[in-house]
Amino acid sequence: MAQSAPTRWQRRKEARPKEIIDAAFTLFTERGFSASRLDEVAALAGVTKGTVYLYFPNKEELFKAVVRETILPNIAQFEAMAAQASDATASVEILLSIFRFFPQFIASPAGALLKLVIAEAGNFPDIARFFVEEVIQRARQLLGGMIQRGIERGEFHPVDPASAVFCLFGPAALTMLWRVTFAAYDDPAISVDRICQTLSEIFIGGLVRRDGDA
Amino acid sequence: MAQSAPTRWQRRKEARPKEIIDAAFTLFTERGFSASRLDEVAALAGVTKGTVYLYFPNKEELFKAVVRETILPNIAQFEAMAAQASDATASVEILLSIFRFFPQFIASPAGALLKLVIAEAGNFPDIARFFVEEVIQRARQLLGGMIQRGIERGEFHPVDPASAVFCLFGPAALTMLWRVTFAAYDDPAISVDRICQTLSEIFIGGLVRRDGDA
Amino acid sequence: MAQSAPTRWQRRKEARPKEIIDAAFTLFTERGFSASRLDEVAALAGVTKGTVYLYFPNKEELFKAVVRETILPNIAQFEAMAAQASDATASVEILLSIFRFFPQFIASPAGALLKLVIAEAGNFPDIARFFVEEVIQRARQLLGGMIQRGIERGEFHPVDPASAVFCLFGPAALTMLWRVTFAAYDDPAISVDRICQTLSEIFIGGLVRRDGDA
Amino acid sequence: MAQSAPTRWQRRKEARPKEIIDAAFTLFTERGFSASRLDEVAALAGVTKGTVYLYFPNKEELFKAVVRETILPNIAQFEAMAAQASDATASVEILLSIFRFFPQFIASPAGALLKLVIAEAGNFPDIARFFVEEVIQRARQLLGGMIQRGIERGEFHPVDPASAVFCLFGPAALTMLWRVTFAAYDDPAISVDRICQTLSEIFIGGLVRRDGDA
DNA sequence: CATGAATGAGGATTCATTCAT
DNA sequence: TATGAATGAATCCTCATTCAT
Numbered sequence: 001m002a003q004s005a006p007t008r009w010q011r012r013k014e015a016r017p018k019e020i021i022d023a024a025f026t027l028f029t030e031r032g033f034s035a036s037r038l039d040e041v042a043a044l045a046g047v048t049k050g051t052v053y054l055y056f057p058n059k060e061e062l063f064k065a066v067v068r069e070t071i072l073p074n075i076a077q078f079e080a081m082a083a084q085a086s087d088a089t090a091s092v093e094i095l096l097s098i099f100r101f102f103p104q105f106i107a108s109p110a111g112a113l114l115k116l117v118i119a120e121a122g123n124f125p126d127i128a129r130f131f132v133e134e135v136i137q138r139a140r141q142l143l144g145g146m147i148q149r150g151i152e153r154g155e156f157h158p159v160d161p162a163s164a165v166f167c168l169f170g171p172a173a174l175t176m177l178w179r180v181t182f183a184a185y186d187d188p189a190i191s192v193d194r195i196c197q198t199l200s201e202i203f204i205g206g207l208v209r210r211d212g213d214a
Numbered sequence: 215m216a217q218s219a220p221t222r223w224q225r226r227k228e229a230r231p232k233e234i235i236d237a238a239f240t241l242f243t244e245r246g247f248s249a250s251r252l253d254e255v256a257a258l259a260g261v262t263k264g265t266v267y268l269y270f271p272n273k274e275e276l277f278k279a280v281v282r283e284t285i286l287p288n289i290a291q292f293e294a295m296a297a298q299a300s301d302a303t304a305s306v307e308i309l310l311s312i313f314r315f316f317p318q319f320i321a322s323p324a325g326a327l328l329k330l331v332i333a334e335a336g337n338f339p340d341i342a343r344f345f346v347e348e349v350i351q352r353a354r355q356l357l358g359g360m361i362q363r364g365i366e367r368g369e370f371h372p373v374d375p376a377s378a379v380f381c382l383f384g385p386a387a388l389t390m391l392w393r394v395t396f397a398a399y400d401d402p403a404i405s406v407d408r409i410c411q412t413l414s415e416i417f418i419g420g421l422v423r424r425d426g427d428a
Numbered sequence: 429m430a431q432s433a434p435t436r437w438q439r440r441k442e443a444r445p446k447e448i449i450d451a452a453f454t455l456f457t458e459r460g461f462s463a464s465r466l467d468e469v470a471a472l473a474g475v476t477k478g479t480v481y482l483y484f485p486n487k488e489e490l491f492k493a494v495v496r497e498t499i500l501p502n503i504a505q506f507e508a509m510a511a512q513a514s515d516a517t518a519s520v521e522i523l524l525s526i527f528r529f530f531p532q533f534i535a536s537p538a539g540a541l542l543k544l545v546i547a548e549a550g551n552f553p554d555i556a557r558f559f560v561e562e563v564i565q566r567a568r569q570l571l572g573g574m575i576q577r578g579i580e581r582g583e584f585h586p587v588d589p590a591s592a593v594f595c596l597f598g599p600a601a602l603t604m605l606w607r608v609t610f611a612a613y614d615d616p617a618i619s620v621d622r623i624c625q626t627l628s629e630i631f632i633g634g635l636v637r638r639d640g641d642a
Numbered sequence: 643m644a645q646s647a648p649t650r651w652q653r654r655k656e657a658r659p660k661e662i663i664d665a666a667f668t669l670f671t672e673r674g675f676s677a678s679r680l681d682e683v684a685a686l687a688g689v690t691k692g693t694v695y696l697y698f699p700n701k702e703e704l705f706k707a708v709v710r711e712t713i714l715p716n717i718a719q720f721e722a723m724a725a726q727a728s729d730a731t732a733s734v735e736i737l738l739s740i741f742r743f744f745p746q747f748i749a750s751p752a753g754a755l756l757k758l759v760i761a762e763a764g765n766f767p768d769i770a771r772f773f774v775e776e777v778i779q780r781a782r783q784l785l786g787g788m789i790q791r792g793i794e795r796g797e798f799h800p801v802d803p804a805s806a807v808f809c810l811f812g813p814a815a816l817t818m819l820w821r822v823t824f825a826a827y828d829d830p831a832i833s834v835d836r837i838c839q840t841l842s843e844i845f846i847g848g849l850v851r852r853d854g855d856a
Numbered sequence: 857c858a859t860g861a862a863t864g865a866g867g868a869t870t871c872a873t874t875c876a877t
Numbered sequence: 878t879a880t881g882a883a884t885g886a887a888t889c890c891t892c893a894t895t896c897a898t
Contacts, residue, residue, distance in 0.1 A: 009862050011897060016861090030336045034248030038889065048863055053890065119333030121395045122244045132399040157419065162404065163412035166392075171384030173391075178380075181335045185346040190376065198377035205371065206420025230878095252872060263872085264880050273872065437883050439876060444882090458764045462676030466868065476884055481869070547761030549823045550672045560827040585847065590832065591840035594820075599812030601819075606808075609763045613774040618804065626805035633799065634848025658857095680893065690859055691893085701893065 009047075017055045017065075020045045024066045029112040029180065033063055033120050060124075067117060067127050071135055074110045082142045091150030092208050098143070099200040102172050103192050111176030118177075140165050147207075156207050164207070171199050231269045231279075234259045238280045243326040243394065247277055247334050274338075281331060281341050285349055288324045296356045305364030306422050312357070313414040316386050317406050325390030332391075354379050361421075370421050378421070385413050437475075445483045445493075448473045452494045457540040457608065461491055461548050488552075495545060495555050499563055502538045510570045519578030520636050526571070527628040530600050531620050539604030546605075568593050575635075584635050592635070599627050659697045659707075662687045666708045671754040671822065675705055675762050702766075709759060709769050713777055716752045724784045733792030734850050740785070741842040744814050745834050753818030760819075782807050789849075798849050806849070813841050 023044035027036040038059055042049045056062040081101050085094045121128035143165045150156030175195055183189065237258035241250040252273060256263045270276040295315050299308045335342035357379045364370035389409055397403065451473035455464040466487060470477045484490040509529050513522045549556035571593045578584030603623055611617065665687035669678040680701060684691045698704040723743050727736045763770035785807045792798030817837055825831065 007897075008895085009897085011861055013861065032246055032248060032333055032337065034246060035337055037887090049890080050863055050892085051861080054861070059889070115332055118329055118391055118395050119246055123246065123249055125399075128396060129399045132396050136396065136400075157415070159412050159415055160408050163409040164416070166388055166404070166409045167385045167413045167416055170386070170388035171381045174380055174384035174387045177332055177387075181332050182342060182346050182350065185339075185343045186350075190380070194374050195377040195380045198373050199381045201371070201373055202378070202381055202420035203416060204420070206416035206418070251870090262880055264874090265878080267873070268878070435876070436874085437876085439882055441882065460674055460676060460761055460765065462674060463765055465866090477869085478871085478884055479882080482882070487868070543760055546757055546819055546823050547674055551674065551677055553827075556824060557827045560824050564824065564828075585843070587840050587843055588836050591837040592844070594816055594832070594837045595813045595841045595844055598814070598816035599809045601816045602808055602812035605760055605815075609760050610770060610774050610778065613767075613771045614778075618808070622802050623805040623808045626801050627809045629799070629801055630806070630809055630848035631844060632848070634844035634846070679891090692859055692895085693857080695894070696857070 016045075016047065016051065018069075020047065020052055020055060020062070021066050021069050024062055025070055025109070025112070025116075028063065028066060028120075029116050033059075033116075033123065038062075063120070063124065064127060067113070067124075067131070070109060070113045071131070074108065074113065075135060075138065077105070077108070078139060078142065082146075085146075091146065091153060091155040092204065094146050095150070095203065095207070096200065098146075098168075099196055099203070102196045102199070106172055106176050106179065106192050106196075111180045114173065115177055115180050139169065143168055150207070155209060157209055159207065168199075168203065171195060230259075230261070230265070232283075234261065234266055234269060234276070235280050235283050238276055239284055239323070239326070239330075242277065242280060242334075243330050247273075247330075247337065277334070277338065278341060281327070281338075281345070284323060284327045285345070288322065288327065289349060289352060291319070291322070292353060292356065296360075299360075305360065305367060305369040306418065308360050309364070309417065309421070310414065312360075312382075313410055313417070316410045316413070320386055320390050320393065320406050320410075325394045328387065329391055329394050353383065357382055364421070369423060371423055373421065382413075382417065385409060444473075444475065444479065446497075448475065448480055448483060448490070449494050449497050452490055453498055453537070453540070453544075456491065456494060456548075457544050461487075461544075461551065491548070491552065492555060495541070495552075495559070498537060498541045499559070502536065502541065503563060503566065505533070505536070506567060506570065510574075513574075519574065519581060519583040520632065522574050523578070523631065523635070524628065526574075526596075527624055527631070530624045530627070534600055534604050534607065534620050534624075539608045542601065543605055543608050567597065571596055578635070583637060585637055587635065596631065599623060658687075658689070658693070660711075662689065662694055662697060662704070663708050663711050666704055667712055667751070667754070667758075670705065670708060670762075671758050675701075675758075675765065705762070705766065706769060709755070709766075709773070712751060712755045713773070716750065716755065717777060717780060719747070719750070720781060720784065724788075727788075733788065733795060733797040734846065736788050737792070737845065737849070738842065740788075740810075741838055741845070744838045744841070748814055748818050748821065748834050748838075753822045756815065757819055757822050781811065785810055792849070797851060799851055801849065810841075810845065813837060 020041065024036070024041045027041050027044060030036075038052055039049055041062075042052050045052070052062065056065060081097070084097065117127065117131050121131070140162065144161040147156060147159070147161040147164045147168075151158050151161070175190070175192060178186075178190065179192070234255065238250070238255045241255055241258060244250075252263055252266055255276075256266050259266075266276065270279060295311070298311065331341065331345050335345070354376065358375040361370060361373070361375040361378045361382075365372050365375070389404070389406060392400075392404065393406075448469065452464070452469045455469050455472060458464075466477055466480055469490075470480050473480075480490065484493060509525070512525065545555065545559050549559070568590065572589040575584060575587070575589040575592045575596075579586050579589070603618070603620055606614075606618065607620070662683065666678070666683045669683055669686060672678075680691055680694055683704075684694050687694075694704065698707060723739070726739065759769065759773050763773070782804065786803040789798060789801070789803040789806045789810075793800050793803070817832070817834060820828075820832065821834070
């Protein structure tokens with residue numbers, strides 16, 4: 001595996017696309033789409049400009065590939081988490097498992113992706129639509145369904161599920177964006193764990209019916 | 215040829231910067247900083263490119279002016295809201311007044327501004343720092359102080375105030391960003407009022423101590 | 429009018445398009461469309477690359493403009509020559525006036541234009557169509573009509589007019605192309621006048637009926 | 643895996659250069675040298691880009707090879723035609739045999755070659771020189787010699803032989819170029835045979851002395 | 857001999873910025 | 878003060894050429 005000869009280039013057709021996408025994700029996320037130079041993307045991926053065009057027809061298509069490829073694992077992660085609950089599970093338990101899942105989700109690349117999509121939605125309407133349909137609707141159904149279930153089972157106070165999703169996910173989204181945008185300038189630094197803990201306390205108290213409740 | 219109203223030119227001259235800033239705000243917000251052409255900014259402001267350079271030394275300074283000028287009224291609005299509470303006011307009342315203020319705040323240009331700053335923070339570190347110090351710290355102090363006060367007065371459950379601010383502001387931030395980013399692709403549309411209402415219910419339930427509480 | 433100060437650039441909106449077209453004509457003709465660099469076109473026109481784009485949206489449109497603008501005066505020249513004959517004029521006189529017109533036509537930019545259109549017709553189908561319809565059809569009608577007239581009046585031998593046009597124009601076309609393509613490598617140089625003279629002799633002898641003819 | 647016919651590879655190897663040259667000829671002719679991509683040449687020849695470089699050091703040399711290889715058979719064809727005449731043959735008979743040869747010559751690849759050389763002469767001076775010296779001079783000597791002979795034998799009117807060659811070959815050249823350039827856009831289509839017939843009539847009438855001639 | 861992934865110089869195009877008017 | 882023609886550096890993209898396989 002040691003590269004004895006420093007050859008001018010390597011032939012690595014299989015690995016290239018992912019390497020380029022990763023590099024592009026980093027730069028698009030840091031600087032935005034327009035402000036990212038393809039030269040820099042290529043350099044970060046360890047190839048030259050021309051190679052990028054071997055795998056993606058142009059910068060816009062590279063962007064779309066970046067979003068699509070980066071979204072997939074996040075969707076999968078989310079659905080996996082949801083699949084764990086059985087019929088017997090108490091709704092409050094599901095809610096708690098969501099709060100326990102939040103920290104790692106907030107620390108994942110999902111935050112950078114969210115920032116990127118927010119920043120470029122205006123220039124890439126089909127990416128925006130794709131994001132809404134594939135990511136947000138799905139998350140809404142997942143979280144909304146869980147809240148609906150809790151209400152129907154008499155475990156939760158009767159609130160508007162769709163709105164509750166925004167209340168539930170909002171703090172997580174803000175924290176994600178915060179981390180990739182402002183965290184460097186903040187002092188003292190926030191604690192993601194503490195935020196999730198507090199969110200949990202408030203929601204358990206505000207959403208879950210207690211025995212004495214009417 | 216006789217200039218019947220010489221003051222009109224005068225007034226125009228004074229109005230120019232704001233007109234240009236407004237146009238730039240619109241375009242920067244829609245397309246991002248890099249993807250916005252100065253030609254388009256000028257056209258939207260009803261002037262020509264050259265005129266922009268009469269008031270702003272370059273595109274970057276125009277951007278900074280846009281952020282600064284747009285931030286100010288929002289800060290003022292926020293502080294005005296907070297100034298209304300007196301010592302006698304119950305903390306829950308202050309909390310409720312915040313929730314009542316949210317819908318108009320969410321509908322204000324603050325959402326577009328937030329999106330813009332998030333998108334460009336990586337390219338404008340001093341804007342990011344300025345935003346954190348002038349806007350976020352201030353909001354945190356305001357909201358955090360209010361929560362702290364409630365806890366100290368025994369009106370709120372003892373939670374981490376800094377984290378609670380994220381929980382409180384997160385849903386508002388998400389809704390603001392949603393409106394300027396994805397609302398066009400969403401169906402059925404969300405209701406800002408309903409979200410604020412739900413947020414209020416959950417928070418009152420989760421944060422405010424009831425008589426029987428330990 | 430004397431340019432006392434060697435200013436960085438002149439503002440010459442009116443004159444620019446023609447200057448650029450002339451420069452482009454020269455280079456496209458010498459090197460072909462693809463092999464001509466816009467930088468060189470601009471330099472030859474005394475402007476910079478950016479200026480070219482002020483007047484033409486891209487290289488292809490510049491090419492089309494070059495062809496269109498260069499064709500027009502040639503068409504006009506041709507039609508003017510034809511308009512001189514009256515009903516009373518003998519067909520042989522018209523024929524002679526054409527041969528007398530040939531040398532100056534062959535020396536005009538029409539030759540370079542013809543070469544350019546031949547070379548690029550494959551890449552610019554609409555230019556090819558435009559050339560056939562606007563230039564060639566017109567020339568064919570003009571020359572063909574003249575021959576037809578001579579035949580009908582009994583002045584010429586009965587030949588196929590459309591074919592005769594090729595026979596008549598062929599030598600002129602070849603000489604035009606020769607001049608802009610091979611003349612530099614030829615020794616001894618050809619004499620355009622002598623070719624036209626010879627053409628005249630052969631055609632007068634071969635086309636015009638003599639008294640004794642059947 | 644056993645190569646049943648090892649000779650097929652061998653034969654392929656020998657056939658390659660011609661296949662590549664043919665493909666290049668087609669594309670260079672259609673699009674011009676600069677606008678033809680080596681990728682396309684290779685694809686049309688049924689090989690990959692790398693293989694082209696096995697046989698030709700670079701694109702320019704491929705071009706030169708294309709011209710050289712394509713010219714040779716045309717020269718041969720021409721000389722074969724000329725070799726048929728003996729001392730006894732009447733000059734008018736030779737002239738007629740030339741006109742009878744024209745249609746097949748016009749339909750041959752010579753037209754495309756002529757177009758290509760005209761288009762690229764400016765970029766390939768040595769090709770232009772080669773063409774003038776090897777092709778044109780030869781043709782001029784052949785045709786010019788024939789006319790000279792006719793004049794000396796008193797069979798033709800005394801015209802300038804060099805000029806007469808242009809008159810004789812011009813219509814053929816124009817028709818050749820026409821076919822490869824504009825024929826697709828022309829309506830009604832021209833008849834090559836009719837043009838040659840008309841050319842023959844005019845030239846016999848204009849060049850050949852009749853008994854009664856002074 | 858043949859391939860095709862990778863290269864990188866070169867060229868079309870854009871656009872922030874300048875400046876004569 | 879305002880204009881907009883002109884600039885030229887920066888950037889996307891192409892494609893002839895190389896070379897590991």
